[in-house]
Amino acid sequence: MSLIEEGKLTLTATARSVLGEDLPLIDDSVTVEQLLAHRSGIGDFLDEEIERDPIDYVLPISAHQLGSTEEYLRVLGGFETKFPPDERFSYSNGGYVVLALIAERASGTPFYELLRQRVCEAAGMVDTAFLRSDELPGRAALGYLAEDGPRTNVFHLPVRGSGDGGIYTTASDVSALWAALFAGRIVSKDLLAEMVRPRSEVPSPTQPARYGLGIWLHPSRDLVELHGSDAGVSFRPSTTRTSASPTRSFRTRPRARGRSSCISTSSSRGDPWRRRDPSVPVSGTRRTRSAPDHCPVTTGTSHCPRALRRSGHRPRRPA
Numbered sequence: 001m002s003l004i005e006e007g008k009l010t011l012t013a014t015a016r017s018v019l020g021e022d023l024p025l026i027d028d029s030v031t032v033e034q035l036l037a038h039r040s041g042i043g044d045f046l047d048e049e050i051e052r053d054p055i056d057y058v059l060p061i062s063a064h065q066l067g068s069t070e071e072y073l074r075v076l077g078g079f080e081t082k083f084p085p086d087e088r089f090s091y092s093n094g095g096y097v098v099l100a101l102i103a104e105r106a107s108g109t110p111f112y113e114l115l116r117q118r119v120c121e122a123a124g125m126v127d128t129a130f131l132r133s134d135e136l137p138g139r140a141a142l143g144y145l146a147e148d149g150p151r152t153n154v155f156h157l158p159v160r161g162s163g164d165g166g167i168y169t170t171a172s173d174v175s176a177l178w179a180a181l182f183a184g185r186i187v188s189k190d191l192l193a194e195m196v197r198p199r200s201e202v203p204s205p206t207q208p209a210r211y212g213l214g215i216w217l218h219p220s221r222d223l224v225e226l227h228g229s230d231a232g233v234s235f236r237p238s239t240t241r242t243s244a245s246p247t248r249s250f251r252t253r254p255r256a257r258g259r260s261s262c263i264s265t266s267s268s269r270g271d272p273w274r275r276r277d278p279s280v281p282v283s284g285t286r287r288t289r290s291a292p293d294h295c296p297v298t299t300g301t302s303h304c305p306r307a308l309r310r311s312g313h314r315p316r317r318p319a
Helices: 013-020 032-036 068-076 093-107 111-123 170-182 189-195
Strands: 200-202 209-211 223-225 241-243 252-253 288-289
Touching: 032 093, 093 111, 111 170, 200 288, 209 288
Parallel strands: 223 252
Antiparallel strands: 200 209, 241 288
């Protein structure tokens, strides 16, 4: 969206106009807007509509061979179109890697550097980066395949994430991201309004929602929602209470929606770690919550290791 604001891309630009002859099975009429809204219909290398066992190895090549966005071309191709472009909503991990590739080529800047310059620096996010899972610092959280087992998911996911997720961050940086976004420091407020304009109704018997451009929306109210079931942050006890954004309120609730899930305030076991304070009041449409002055552990593909929590969800990464 930042590139769109600068005129280097448009929402109506086709993926083909940037990809050239790469990924020939992507329909020539698929647009950037359809990819952002999960309405492109392209085949997905990690299709959320296919149920798999968490221990299944689904990558067609070794995880260590996916260390850059261009290298994802090896796993993105070969998938037939699921449905005509713009016919319906279907969460697409592959679609967001294609978007990262488009952003990289349109800007002439590697995706990871692009994100650092245009998002992290603009929001003051000092503890956020796409790290390699085989070069993690000691503060990084690991992802696990089961509640009762020690096996990590490092061989199940690309060694370095891309547009569909895999970034490492902290609770304070997530807070900084939303504050900066809705203050207009990453993209203009006019463009942000376009991002939160609903494009799809996403039915569910328990958790219906709407979707804009890269953002989950409440099914009926003017609320942005943080969705995530495969990621989490464990908070230290704190008396500090802050809202997630000065201009718009957020909810955190479980939702299995793929590797681009946002970080949620998931619970942890043991003292001094604790669950999010259930007594935090809700006033109007704004939800406040306990938050640390600084999260001491960088969160990655699952809950903080110091909390001794093992994620039971499918092996995916947050965005």
